[in-house]
Amino acid sequence: MSKRLExxxxxxxxxLHWINFPLLAMMIWSGLLIYWANAIYGIWLGPYEVFHxxxxxxxxxLGVPFRLAxxxxxxxxxxxxxxxxxxxxxxYLVASGEWRSxxxxxxxxxxxxxxxxxxxxxxxxxxxxxxxxxxxxxxYTSVIMMGAGSIITGLAIYKPLQLAWLTSVLGGYEWAxxxxxxxxxxxxAFFAVHIIQxxxxxxxxxxxxxxxxxxxETTEQTEK
Amino acid sequence: MxxxxxxxxxxxxxxxxxxxxxVDAWPxxxxxxxxxxxxxxxxxxxxxxxxxxxxxxxxxxxxFLVAGLSAMAGIVGWKSxxxxxxxxxxxxxxxxxxxxxxxxxxxxxxxxxxxxxxxSPTRVNGAIGMEQDLDFSSWRLAVGGLADRTDDxxxxxxxxxxxxxxxxxxxxxCIEGWSVIVNWAGARFSDFVATYPPMxxxxxxxxxxxxxxxxxxxFVGWDTPSIMHPQTLLAYEMNGEPLKAEHGAPLRIASTTKxxxxxxxxxxxxxxxxxxxxxxxxxxxxxxxxxx
Numbered sequence: 001m002s003k004r005l006e007x008x009x010x011x012x013x014x015x016l017h018w019i020n021f022p023l024l025a026m027m028i029w030s031g032l033l034i035y036w037a038n039a040i041y042g043i044w045l046g047p048y049e050v051f052h053x054x055x056x057x058x059x060x061x062l063g064v065p066f067r068l069a070x071x072x073x074x075x076x077x078x079x080x081x082x083x084x085x086x087x088x089x090x091x092y093l094v095a096s097g098e099w100r101s102x103x104x105x106x107x108x109x110x111x112x113x114x115x116x117x118x119x120x121x122x123x124x125x126x127x128x129x130x131x132x133x134x135x136x137x138x139x140y141t142s143v144i145m146m147g148a149g150s151i152i153t154g155l156a157i158y159k160p161l162q163l164a165w166l167t168s169v170l171g172g173y174e175w176a177x178x179x180x181x182x183x184x185x186x187x188x189a190f191f192a193v194h195i196i197q198x199x200x201x202x203x204x205x206x207x208x209x210x211x212x213x214x215x216x217e218t219t220e221q222t223e224k
Numbered sequence: 225m226x227x228x229x230x231x232x233x234x235x236x237x238x239x240x241x242x243x244x245x246x247v248d249a250w251p252x253x254x255x256x257x258x259x260x261x262x263x264x265x266x267x268x269x270x271x272x273x274x275x276x277x278x279x280x281x282x283x284x285x286x287x288f289l290v291a292g293l294s295a296m297a298g299i300v301g302w303k304s305x306x307x308x309x310x311x312x313x314x315x316x317x318x319x320x321x322x323x324x325x326x327x328x329x330x331x332x333x334x335x336x337x338x339x340x341x342x343x344s345p346t347r348v349n350g351a352i353g354m355e356q357d358l359d360f361s362s363w364r365l366a367v368g369g370l371a372d373r374t375d376d377x378x379x380x381x382x383x384x385x386x387x388x389x390x391x392x393x394x395x396x397x398c399i400e401g402w403s404v405i406v407n408w409a410g411a412r413f414s415d416f417v418a419t420y421p422p423m424x425x426x427x428x429x430x431x432x433x434x435x436x437x438x439x440x441x442x443f444v445g446w447d448t449p450s451i452m453h454p455q456t457l458l459a460y461e462m463n464g465e466p467l468k469a470e471h472g473a474p475l476r477i478a479s480t481t482k483x484x485x486x487x488x489x490x491x492x493x494x495x496x497x498x499x500x501x502x503x504x505x506x507x508x509x510x511x512x513x514x515x516x
Binding site for chain 1: 263333516
């Protein structure tokens with residue numbers, strides 16, 4: 001029984017991941033400043049609004065009210081950096097072949113369900129996996145698509161005349177804004193689950209996102 | 225594994241041995257996505273517990289040092305910017321976004337028009353520059369910056385009504401985030417320009433138009449390409465009725481090219497100008513261009 005260091009996350013992935021964190025945070029924060037000016041969305045059960053985005057106390061607590069201009073300043077500055085970082089990441093995934101560790105295949109959904117059962121301590125089975133399990137593959141691919149979705153819906157409400165065709169494809173200005181909002185809520189939900197999973201996975205896993213490496217137990221011979 | 229593939233894999237392994245890298249495929253398994261997609265992994269040579277731990281702590285020290293310093297540099301750098309410096313940066317960035325928008329702007333692109341049955345309930349937002357009652361009988365539209373004259377031309381509403389009447393049912397977007405579908409009738413600003421030609425600057429139209437309420441309490445700046453767009457009107461009717469006072473009687477701007485903050489109500493004066501005009505909301509930190 002011996003150990004090996006596995007190069008888990010490449011340098012590019014680590015930098016792009018950590019740069020994305022403050023950029024996305026600024027986009028969400030400035031988005032909240034903008035959203036406050038017309039905070040109309042909620043979760044409805046028939047005629048009842050179960051939850052309103054957001055309660056006045058929430059806005060007050062964060063000091064959000066009357067900062068629309070500032071929100072737009074921040075949003076339309078950081079959008080370039082957020083989009084550029086995302087684009088570099090996408091190009092890197094394709095060019096380096098790293099996409100192979102992130103993309104799911106049709107049978108991933110079945111295995112992801114088993115992973116979820118395992119996470120919930122309802123099953124002892126653990127499907128075989130590479131760097132990421134199939135639930136992670138689906139989650140990470142989804143969050144990349146959400147990023148692309150945020151940029152596309154954002155463009156549709158930023159330039160609804162010059163990009164009128166795009167706004168129309170998304171069902172019009174109001175629907176594009178609705179989607180842009182819900183994608184942001186999904187980002188926040190992803191973040192919450194991501195943090196919980198990282199805490200559960202433990203220090204070694206977190207460390208690997210900084211060092212790029214992880215210690216692997218191996219029974220194999222070094223040279224095959 | 226086919227024979228060709230086997231040879232290829234051996235060649236790769238040989239190359240990796242020579243270059244000191246150790247790239248491995250995941251064991252072949254139809255139940256493992258990593259194997260299905262041919263994901264690779266890079267392993268170090270076999271290590272003892274101690275070696276592994278000491279190497280890892282070396283990587284860890286370096287990694288956390290770089291990460292910590294980078295995060296600190298970012299935070300300290302950002303915090304060291306004063307609010308004024310940030311505002312200046314953002315403002316300059318609005319200018320950059322404006323240049324990108326203008327470079328990609330095409331006057332032939334039109335916003336969708338809606339059926340009159342889709343008109344929204346009206347919504348009134350803002351009465352800046354309209355606090356006083358207006359005497360409509362004495363109202364005139366002052367126009368400055370015209371060709372061949374230095375003083376303002378004074379027009380009546382009938383002068384504007386004589387221009388070709390255009391109707392459009394379009395979505396008006398407020399910078400706050402809401403939108404309403406409104407039916408407008410009025411004269412295309414481009415027709416107005418054709419009838420009352422502005423001065424020329426190097427054979428071209430002046431690059432800007434400044435518009436203000438009669439008391440100059442509200443004022444907006446427009447870039448000429450946006451105001452010459454076919455969906456920018458000098459509107460005198462809204463939803464089939466003459467403009468109401470709260471919607472900007474007797475004459476206002478209606479357009480699909482900008483947010484509502486630019487669609488000034490109760491126009492008192494229009495001026496063609498070479499200078500970038502002042503803009504009420506831009507002076508509070510909003511985007512001067514605010515173009516769609």
